[in-house]
Amino acid sequence: MNKIFSYIKMSPQHLAYSIFMVTLGSLLYAIAVNSFVIPNHFGNGGVAGIAIVVYYITNIATGTTNFIVNAILIAIGWKYLEKRTLIFTIYCLFAMSAMMNWVHLPVFISDNALISAIAAGVLMGAGMGIIVRGHGTTAGTDIIAIMLKNSFGLQFSAGVFLCNSLIILGSSFVIGAENTVITLIMKYITTNVLDFMAEGLSRRKSMLIISDQKDAIAKEIIEKIDRGITVLKAYGYYSHKDKDVLYVIVNRNQLVRIQRLISRVDPHAFVTISDVQQVIGQGFTFFNPTNKNKRFYL
Template sequence: MSSWVPNLNLALKPWAIAYSIVMVTLGCIVYAAGVNSFVLPNHFGNGGVAGIAIIFYYLKEIPTGTTNLIVNAIILAIGYRFLDMRTLVFTIYAMLVTSWALNTVFPPIFISDNILISAMAGGIVMGIGLGMIIKGHGSSAGTDIIAMILKKYTGLNFATGTFILNMSIVLASSFVIGAENTFATIFMKFLTSKALELVTVGFSQRKSMMIITENPEPIAKMIIESIDRGITVFKAYGYYSRAEREVLYIVVSRPQVIKIERMISAIDSNAFITVTDVQEVIGQGFTFYNTSNKNRRFYDD
């Protein structure tokens, strides 16, 4: 049986560790506030381990933080190998803080005459909390780890596995919360995922541009001089014409796309341009998380 030895050298500067602690702590508190202020008072369900904890709360009045701690601890003991060391450390920390916050943080209760308003508010607040946890290099553990295990041993796609697990828990809660609140919970979970996505990658989303032109040199020079972005050049040829071309590839912000298109049109109106959404960019000039980035802030030299 193979052994697993975690890499204890996180190579993090003290303020980077402090950043993670602050983000994870605040994220856990915000998430717990979302549960206690919006989910429980409106008798909604939830996905993940929190959803299991909520079911036990409705049935047996067991504090959600207590169940959350026990179930997550069991899952972590089984699946800790699937997390890198930094994520593992802050996942354990997030599990402890979330469990504490679920049992102690009780902001004002929010109950609206419109059930969807309550679901919307709860989904957004919980999504922001989860996003902050992930930005702090923690994780919600629970179903994410189970999905990783399923992916390794069954080949099931991670996103699909997470969706199936979460929906199974939500549907199981329908026997406790009723059909109407189940539909509201599904709507709430959708908004949670969107808010989480906005917090984690929403501000890192970019556009990639692929430019096929007969005048690559002046276009590349113009782009570098105008927006100061690096360009990757590919050698290519047309299948039909067999004519060789240089293809320019660049990742830019959304507002820069129109500007670049106009400049290209002024040089080569026949240029072929494709613009594609880029979910997240990690690297020089876009982020501080890459160890080879000259602008890095989180890693020691």
């Protein structure tokens, strides 16, 4: 037990919080599968997708198949998981598999299958996002993708996409073409909700501002928007003049205010706006994880 605590390096309060998050996420995922996915004869990606197809064919409980397949994958790929992640992933495996077998709320079947798919996608994405917030993972195809990356150099995202695509494609022979398309829509929703749950609070927009009124714009942004600004040195090849470029990270609400501000101060300013997947640092996040910069781990 002491060795486990030395691996996770967490206070009892943080440990309790993580266990709660992983348990809650597993519950939401199980509800999505049992109340929305299976009653509507949808498929899914990952090991859960395999478990669902096995259930359709043999009536073996999804949690049982999910546990067996994931246990095999963890046994093979445990070395690719950081020790703390491994411990919470094993707990997640037990919790999710048990809930998939035992949690059976009233089913939801709609005349419009897309409504069921949207609800399932939101619930699964939220559940998986909460699990990630609790330092766990659902294992499964993520482990396969990590092994493909470390062994063959295949990008992690490409490996996950490949595994999920093969599983969903295989399930099409059981659930039919129409439900396969709906399953793809459901997975798209799941992925976006997962991204928002895992990273959404730190998503921002970046702005590059080139203006002859840069000082006035910078002053307005600092005083009225309360955002810091970085000045980048640049050279205009067309004008053959040195330029100062303002670089600022903002949220979506601040973006609209800054656009109005720039239009008022300098209507001729050149501005580019880009999506920023995640921002880590003072003023943006409450937690700054350490990037070990070693081999790819989960």
